[in-house]
Amino acid sequence: xxxxxxxxxxxxxxxxxxxxxxxxxxxxxxxxxxxxxxxxxxxxxxxxxxxxxxxxxxxxxxxxxxxxxxxxxxxxxxxxxxxxxxxxxxxxxxxxxxxxxxxxxxxxxxxxxxxxxxxxxxxxxxxxxxxxxxxxxxxxxxxxxxxxxxxxxxxxxxxxxxxxxxxxxxxxxxxxxxxxxxxxxxxxxxxxxxxxxxxxxxxxxxxxxxxxxxxxxxxxxxxxxxxxxxxxxxxxxxxxxxxxxxxxxxxxxxxxxxxxxxxxxxxxxxxxxxxxxxxxxxxxxxxxxxxxxxxxxxxxxxxxxxxxxxxxxxxxxxxxxxxxxxxxxxxxxxxxxxxxxxxxxxxxxxxxxxxxxxxxxxxxxxxxxxxxxxxx
Amino acid sequence: xxxxxxxxxxxxxxxxxxxxxxxxxxxxxxxxxxxxxxxxxxxxxxxxxxxxxxxxxxxxxxxxxxxxxxxxxxxxxxxxxxxxxxxxxxxxxxxxxxxxxxxxxxxxxxxxxxxxxxxxxxxxxxxxxxxxxxxxxxxxxxxxxxxxxxxxxxxxxxxxxxxxxxxxxxxxxxxxxxxxxxxxxxxxxxxxxxxxxxxxxxxxxxxxxxxxxxxxxxxxxxxxx
Amino acid sequence: xxxxxxxxxxxxxxxxxxxxxxxxxxxxxxxxxxxxxxxxxxxxxxxxxxxxxxxxxxxxxxxxxxxxxxxxxxxxxxxxxxxxxxxxxxxxxxxxx
Ligand SMILES: Nc1ncnc2c1ncn2[C@@H]1O[C@H](COP(=O)(O)OP(=O)(O)OP(=O)(O)O)[C@@H](O)[C@H]1O
Ligand SMILES: [Mg+2]
Numbered sequence: 209x210x211x212x213x214x215x216x217x218x219x220x221x222x223x224x225x226x227x228x229x230x231x232x233x234x235x236x237x238x239x240x241x242x243x244x245x246x247x248x249x250x251x252x253x254x255x256x257x258x259x260x261x262x263x264x265x266x267x268x269x270x271x272x273x274x275x276x277x278x279x280x281x282x283x284x285x286x287x288x289x290x291x292x293x294x295x296x297x298x299x300x301x302x303x304x305x306x307x308x309x310x311x312x313x314x315x316x317x318x319x320x321x322x323x324x325x326x327x328x329x330x331x332x333x334x335x336x337x338x339x340x341x342x343x344x345x346x347x348x349x350x351x352x353x354x355x356x357x358x359x360x361x362x363x364x365x366x367x368x369x370x371x372x373x374x375x376x377x378x379x380x381x382x383x384x385x386x387x388x389x390x391x392x393x394x395x396x397x398x399x400x401x402x403x404x405x406x407x408x409x410x411x412x413x414x415x416x417x418x419x420x421x422x423x424x425x426x427x428x429x430x431x432x433x434x435x436x437x438x439x440x441x442x443x444x445x446x447x448x449x450x451x452x453x454x455x456x457x458x459x460x461x462x463x464x465x466x467x468x469x470x471x472x473x474x475x476x477x478x479x480x481x482x483x484x485x486x487x488x489x490x491x492x493x494x495x496x497x498x499x500x501x502x503x504x505x506x507x508x509x510x511x512x513x514x515x516x517x518x519x520x521x522x523x524x525x526x527x528x529x530x531x532x533x534x535x536x537x538x539x540x541x542x543x544x545x546x547x548x549x550x551x552x553x554x555x556x557x558x559x560x561x562x563x564x565x566x567x568x569x570x571x572x573x574x575x576x577x578x579x580x581x582x583x584x
Numbered sequence: 585x586x587x588x589x590x591x592x593x594x595x596x597x598x599x600x601x602x603x604x605x606x607x608x609x610x611x612x613x614x615x616x617x618x619x620x621x622x623x624x625x626x627x628x629x630x631x632x633x634x635x636x637x638x639x640x641x642x643x644x645x646x647x648x649x650x651x652x653x654x655x656x657x658x659x660x661x662x663x664x665x666x667x668x669x670x671x672x673x674x675x676x677x678x679x680x681x682x683x684x685x686x687x688x689x690x691x692x693x694x695x696x697x698x699x700x701x702x703x704x705x706x707x708x709x710x711x712x713x714x715x716x717x718x719x720x721x722x723x724x725x726x727x728x729x730x731x732x733x734x735x736x737x738x739x740x741x742x743x744x745x746x747x748x749x750x751x752x753x754x755x756x757x758x759x760x761x762x763x764x765x766x767x768x769x770x771x772x773x774x775x776x777x778x779x780x781x782x783x784x785x786x787x788x789x790x791x792x793x794x795x796x797x798x799x800x801x802x803x804x805x806x807x808x809x
Numbered sequence: 810x811x812x813x814x815x816x817x818x819x820x821x822x823x824x825x826x827x828x829x830x831x832x833x834x835x836x837x838x839x840x841x842x843x844x845x846x847x848x849x850x851x852x853x854x855x856x857x858x859x860x861x862x863x864x865x866x867x868x869x870x871x872x873x874x875x876x877x878x879x880x881x882x883x884x885x886x887x888x889x890x891x892x893x894x895x896x897x898x899x900x901x902x903x904x905x906x
Contacts, residue, residue, distance in 0.1 A: 215698035217813040222688070222695060224812035229683030262860055264845055268853035273874065282876050305856060309867055318864045320871075324855055339861070372844045373851045378861045379870070401874075403856050427876070429902070434858050434873040437900040441872070481679045484640055485693040486668035486744065488661060502816065509823035516830045520837070533892035535865035544841040545834035576660070580641035582679055583631050583752055701811065 216498070219491070223498045226478075238503055238510075244456045245511025245559055246518070251452060252551050253519040254527060255442040260546040262438035265376065266431075271412050272404040273429045274419065284398040289423060296404075296418060298411035304399035306388050310354060310381065315344055317536045321354075321381045323388035331387045334363035338371035339378030339537045354381075356391045363387070371540070378539035404428075476574050476581075483579035492575040493568060500564030508559040512552070520545045585651075586616040586748070586779055587637060592646035594632055594804075606632045607643070608804040614781065615797075616747075619774050621790045622783040624801035630783035631676075631752055633801070637781065638671045638750045639663045668693070672741030676753040678733045680725040680740070686712065687721050690739040697744070711739045715769070731762045738769060748779045755786045763788040770794055863893035873900050 227234045276285040290302050306323040319340065327335070334352050346352060352363045369377045389396065406412050416428040471479070479492055487495075518524060523542055532538045594607035606629045614620055614637075622630045635641045636648060639655060648655045650670065655663065672693075680689050690708045712721060715735040720728060725736060734754065741749055751770075755763035763786060771794045774780055784790055790798055800808040851857065859871045868875035869891060 211698035213698075214701065215696060217701070217811070218695035218698065220813035220816050221811055222684075222692070224816060225684050225688055226681075258860070258862075261845070265848045265852050266858070266860075268849045269858045270856045273856075273858060275874065275876075277876060280876065282874070303856075309870075318867075318870065320861075320864075322855060326854060337861075370847055370851065373848045374861070376848055376852055376857050376859075376861055377855075379864045380855070380861075382855075429858070429874055433900065433902040436902070437873040438860070440898055440901055442896065442898070477679075478681060481681060482692070483664075484667075484673055484675075484679070485740065486664065487693075487696050488664045490661075491696045505820070506823075509820075509827065513823070513826050513830065520834075530896065531862050531893060533863060533865040533869075535863060535893075537861075537864045539861050544845065545830075545837050547831060547834050578641045580632075580635035583635050583640065583675060 219495045219498050241507035242511045245507050246514045247452050249512045249515035250518050254524050256548045257543040257546045269431050269434050270403040271406040271431050274402040275427045277427050287397045296415050298406050299404050300407050301405040303403045307400050319381045320379050323385040329384040331384050332363055333366040335367045335382040337369050337377045337380040338374050339539055341368045374539035375541040379537045471574055479574045480579045480582035489575040496568050496571045500567035504560045504563035585613045587614040588649040590647045592643045595644045606804050610806055616779050618796040619780045620797045621795045622799050623790050628801040629804040634752055639667045672746035672749045674737045674741050674751040674754050676756050678737045682726050685722045686736050693744050730757050751782045767792045866891040869893040869897055
């Protein structure tokens with residue numbers, strides 16, 4: 209046993225010495241590989257934690273949101289729909305909501321304007337999300353203006369929403385219903401959607417079915433659908449994740465392309481020398497195995513650690529521009545780190561295994577040929 | 585007898601249009617503790633014969649025996665094991681591993697044995713200082729002069745304490761003064777009980793009083809023994 | 810110091826750091842319980858349905874409320890105007906039926 213360990217230590221000695229001979233090339237390789245792992249691990253940690261968090265906080269979303277669709281578009285819903293729904297078994301409350309979007313061309317920001325009925329706001333008071341306050345530079349008591357229909361409406365900032373909740377509220381503008389109707393021109397008796405509370409979660413589907421039967425032009429959005437949407441929010445098959453995967457794959461293909469045609473004359477000669485001075489084919493394969501392990505394991509560890517810092521200690525700065533798109537408002541949030549062991553194990557496997565195989569395979573043939581060629 | 589060759593033949597590219605019969609039916613015996621020199625013109629098959637004796641390649645037919653053990657036909661793993669403990673090689677082009685230090689190069693043949701690192705290092709250092717290379721211990725080998733390189737190669741050949749030393753044209757890259765010095769080292773090794781096999785067409789080698797026996801080869805055959 | 814000892818050291822340090830990330834994650838989850846609750850309260854008070862990750866387009870701002878056509882504002886085959894549209898998967902209840 210001790211002999212086995214010593215032997216591996218010697219092989220690592222040799223492998224490292226020979227890797228260090230081409231410092232530039234090998235550190236470059238390690239860097240690129242680390243970068244790939246870093247990107248993949250960042251995406252994994254970020255999406256998993258985001259999903260987890262969404263799963264926890266959106267658990268409090270409305271059980272059913274009822275929208276009216278007109279010509280494929282989400283349209284205003286008349287207040288009398290509440291009566292038209294009639295008595296639905298299991299529904300404990302029905303509430304019509306007013307909300308919408310508002311674009312501020314000066315700061316090029318999209319707001320989500322809501323008129324919640326549980327808050328007491330005068331027509332000139334506003335509560336804004338922390339993202340808006342930060343972007344425009346507003347504080348409590350300052351004035352916040354919305355411009356619509358050639359009119360400017362001024363509000364005094366009554367409060368700023370909790371900045372620890374930016375992930376869901378960064379762009380919110382809360383005003384009174386009266387003000388909302390004046391600004392948007394939505395007449396009395398019209399609402400954006402209707403929210404239903406259902407006592408027993410098992411009855412939700414039933415309620416939704418009945419609803420659609422009674423009012424064929426509405427579309428109920430269930431909480432469970434919201435949760436599922438966020439559970440699959442970043443799919444492997446599309447978008448940035450796909451681009452990353454393809455990138456990683458390409459890098460690997462280039463690497464394999466470089467290795468596959470066989471060894472350079474110099475490498476072959478070295479293997480010959482090692483064999484001639486008493487190394488077995490097995491020793492050479494083991495040595496190459498260690499070479500693969502050293503590079504890929506280092507890349508995995510460094511990449512994963514960097515990704516952890518990036519996602520949870522720098523708020524995933526690199527993803528910000530991607531998620532932000534053309535928007536100017538972006539929530540400042542520190543994700544709660546949730547780590548999925550299986551995901552990390554998968555990354556570990558796919559970092560180490562293919563690389564080690566790709567390092568060993570081309571050596572196979574060279575390591576079993578007779579070493580007498582080096583005598584000439 | 586230490587090594588016995590019986591009816592050795594070596595064909596390169598057997599069965600192809602460029603088949604070449606490099607060694608023709610050689611039978612030879614090599615005694616322990618002596619310096620044997622294989623002499624012959626270029627292309628006469630010296631290196632080929634040496635590589636078969638040293639288990640670096642296999643004869644096409646015939647038998648190589650080390651003491652009582654038949655080597656030809658052993659699987660590669662056993663051959664490596666024998667090569668490791670029995671033979672030390674000094675190659676014509678030295679064949680040091682570029683980029684590694686002198687110390688590492690000398691220790692290299694012992695790596696697969698899994699010895700204690702301290703002991704291995706100190707015995708390597710002892711060898712290196714015996715051959716007067718202390719100064720360059722940690723230098724990469726490509727900084728060395730020809731003579732130094734050769735002495736490193738000798739150290740490397742000796743690290744596993746082999747019984748038989750095989751040197752293929754050891755003086756081809758040295759001037760006559762260094763060649764003389766090399767023969768001095770060979771003499772020293774012979775006195776410590778090693779069996780030594782050298783090929784050469786350098787008179788400094790085969791005219792040397794140290795050489796006990798000269799085997800002359802021509803076209804893959806032994807012409808004078 | 811030997812190369813292999815250096816590598817071992819590096820390996821052990823790396824493993825320790827990885828272990829530390831796990832411990833850090835657990836402790837941060839503990840500490841975040843309060844703020845998660847606050848966020849959940851806000852969600853329930855305002856009846857929020859989505860994360861405010863991307864505010865540029867309504868179908869990515871309120872992903873789960875998007876209708877089938879909102880990504881194609883002008884024409885069914887027009888290109889997606891918004892970068893975030895290529896990142897988020899459309900809500901499953903739209904994709905599936
Ligand atoms: N792999 C090979 N394939 C074909 N022919 C070979 C091969 N290796 C050696 N030969 C031929 O075998 C012959 C003997 O070669 P060898 O290297 O043994 O000669 P040598 O006596 O060592 O010559 P020198 O003194 O120049 O080193 C040469 O003619 C060479 O061309
Ligand atoms: Mg030769």
